[in-house]
Amino acid sequence: MEAMDDLVVVEAERRTLLALAYRLLGTVADAEDAVQETYVRWVRLTDAERAGIVNPGAWLTRVAGRICLDALGSARARRESYVGQWLPEPVPQDSLFVTPFPDPLDSVSLAESVGMALLVLLESLTPPERVAFVLHDVFGVPFAEIAETVGRSTDAVRQLASQGRRRVRERRARLATREQHDAVARAFLEAAATGRLDRLITVLDPDVVLISDAGGRKSAALRPVVGADRVARFLQGIARLHPDAEVVLVPTADGLAALATLDGSPDAVFSFVVEGERITEVLAVRNPDKLTQWS
Numbered sequence: 001m002e003a004m005d006d007l008v009v010v011e012a013e014r015r016t017l018l019a020l021a022y023r024l025l026g027t028v029a030d031a032e033d034a035v036q037e038t039y040v041r042w043v044r045l046t047d048a049e050r051a052g053i054v055n056p057g058a059w060l061t062r063v064a065g066r067i068c069l070d071a072l073g074s075a076r077a078r079r080e081s082y083v084g085q086w087l088p089e090p091v092p093q094d095s096l097f098v099t100p101f102p103d104p105l106d107s108v109s110l111a112e113s114v115g116m117a118l119l120v121l122l123e124s125l126t127p128p129e130r131v132a133f134v135l136h137d138v139f140g141v142p143f144a145e146i147a148e149t150v151g152r153s154t155d156a157v158r159q160l161a162s163q164g165r166r167r168v169r170e171r172r173a174r175l176a177t178r179e180q181h182d183a184v185a186r187a188f189l190e191a192a193a194t195g196r197l198d199r200l201i202t203v204l205d206p207d208v209v210l211i212s213d214a215g216g217r218k219s220a221a222l223r224p225v226v227g228a229d230r231v232a233r234f235l236q237g238i239a240r241l242h243p244d245a246e247v248v249l250v251p252t253a254d255g256l257a258a259l260a261t262l263d264g265s266p267d268a269v270f271s272f273v274v275e276g277e278r279i280t281e282v283l284a285v286r287n288p289d290k291l292t293q294w295s
Helices: 003-013 014-025 028-043 047-049 056-079 114-121 127-138 141-152 153-176 178-194 197-202 228-241
Strands: 203-213 248-253 253-261 263-274 278-285
Touching: 003 056, 003 153, 014 056, 028 056, 028 178, 047 178, 056 127, 114 127, 114 153, 114 263, 127 141, 127 153, 127 278, 141 153, 178 197, 178 228, 178 248, 178 253, 178 278, 197 203, 197 228, 203 228
Parallel strands: 203 278
Antiparallel strands: 248 253, 253 263, 263 278
16 A cells, blocks of 8 residues: 555656656656656665655655756767757647646746747756756755755855856846747748748848757758848748648747648647747757657
8 A cells, every 4th residue: 555655646746757857858758768767766765765755746856856967967968969950849838848837936937947948048057057947946946955956055056046047037038928929920920821032031030040950860950040031041942842741830838839740740840039029049840759749
């Protein structure tokens, strides 16, 4: 009976752990691996050790955070050999990785914290900064517990989270509102449908950057494409190569994104970073391993 109770306790935390690991690691597969390893460590505890854990949820969160911290270090080394640009994995708004939980301590909501714009920013933080910020500001974990996770003092962890928070606030201050974002996304799709280069350029910032991630599995730009004219021509080139593709707008944590399907299967997700009334970044994910949530 006790073993069954333990299983129920652990399974009850699964959604939280997956949401945490995804925000720390950026892909569904890596998040699932981290949560599985967390479960393995729980099972390996003796009955006496488990009985001594007052708050199993806090223990699981702390262990998952440590596993993700270690994984972030090795992930950076792996990405040096990644073919082309690496982007986080986009997920639908109704995915369990986005499902809201109680409001965090700071102003960053759980839904916003899983948007592509923020996930890309989190990639620029050091692993300890990312773990400290996500655990504290997004999931409300006390600094003392985070200190145990990252192996730093409480004051050091507070500073790490502060550094991450400052970067996030600076980024979010420039972003359009959800309503503005969605209006621009609709304008983008309408302009693309006309096939006119000038119409497409009007919704793009002059210094817009397009980053595409296919992981060597499909064709993609190996380097960022910069400038409205170049990005517009690149997008038109994709449309000419795939005239039978169906493109629709779909809700994500960032707002509307464009999902392209070929023969009924997801081929790409185009996420947009919008500042003011124009798109400043197009994040195109074509790697099949990162499109599993869209089938």
